[in-house]
Amino acid sequence: QKEVEQNSGPLSVPEGAIASLNCTYSDRGSQSFFWYRQYSGKSPELIMSIYSNGDKEDGRFTAQLNKASQYVSLLIRDSQPSDSATYLCAVIGSNYQLIWGAGTKLIIKP
Amino acid sequence: GAGVSQSPSNKVTEKGKDVELRCDPISGHTALYWYRQSLGQGLEFLIYFQGNSAPDKSGLPSDRFSAERTGGSVSTLTIQRTQQEDSAVYLCASSLGVRAGYEQYFGPGTRLTVT
Numbered sequence: 041q042k043e044v045e046q047n048s049g050p051l052s053v054p055e056g057a058i059a060s061l062n063c064t065y066s067d068r069g070s071q072s073f074f075w076y077r078q079y080s081g082k083s084p085e086l087i088m089s090i091y092s093n094g095d096k097e098d099g100r101f102t103a104q105l106n107k108a109s110q111y112v113s114l115l116i117r118d119s120q121p122s123d124s125a126t127y128l129c130a131v132i133g134s135n136y137q138l139i140w141g142a143g144t145k146l147i148i149k150p
Numbered sequence: 151g152a153g154v155s156q157s158p159s160n161k162v163t164e165k166g167k168d169v170e171l172r173c174d175p176i177s178g179h180t181a182l183y184w185y186r187q188s189l190g191q192g193l194e195f196l197i198y199f200q201g202n203s204a205p206d207k208s209g210l211p212s213d214r215f216s217a218e219r220t221g222g223s224v225s226t227l228t229i230q231r232t233q234q235e236d237s238a239v240y241l242c243a244s245s246l247g248v249r250a251g252y253e254q255y256f257g258p259g260t261r262l263t264v265t
Contacts, residue, residue, distance in 0.1 A: 071251070072251050072252075074253060074254075082258075083239075083241055083256040083257060083258055083259045084193070084241075084256050085256070086253050086254070086255060089251075089253055091251060128192075128193070130254075132251075132252075136248055136249055138183075138195075138254065140192060140193045140195075141192070142191075142192040143192055
């Protein structure tokens with residue numbers, strides 16, 4: 041059973057701080073990794089994709105991938121109340137099926 | 151360009167009735183996915199279509215659920231004899247393909263309520 045695990049939270053972070061969201065996956069052959077943001081009552085929105093080991097930065101967001109340890113993380117710098125949402129990790133495994141984590145609820149406190 | 155569109159945005163139906171949900175993917179996207187999300191829960195994969203290949207129906211919860219994709223574009227998800235447990239948000243997503251690296255983009259969803 042290929043799995044993607046996330047802490048359900050809620051993760052509470054003060055405004056202006058760095059929010060760190062983590063995701064682990066079981067399929068060592070996984071090739072592509074995605075972070076989606078989902079506001080309450082809305083559909084998921086793609087915010088980052090990462091395919092190779094290391095860091096990928098886009099504005100206030102940094103995705104980090106470590107294939108040896110089978111984890112992918114998302115850092116949000118200078119957290120804003122508008123970042124409060126559920127963050128979903130998704131992984132394309134070795135059989136090209138997209139596996140979703142259950143999501144981490146992030147709360148940014150003003 | 152235009153994103154994924156879904157209709158209707160809300161649907162209220164009586165238990166036992168059939169419903170049809172529509173998805174129009176991003177132009178040029180060959181892969182189309184249907185998911186279900188119950189309140190406070192994660193995404194539940196239902197079915198995906200890739201070009202002219204046979205769809206992957208492995209996520210459909212029962213034979214009351216079916217989907218088709220006409221002309222490689224618009225898709226319809228049909229739920230027959232609806233039950234109260236079918237109440238959820240039904241999300242459609244599309245991507246350039248199903249191989250590694252292809253990002254999925256979601257429509258706004260259809261909120262289905264079975265009374």
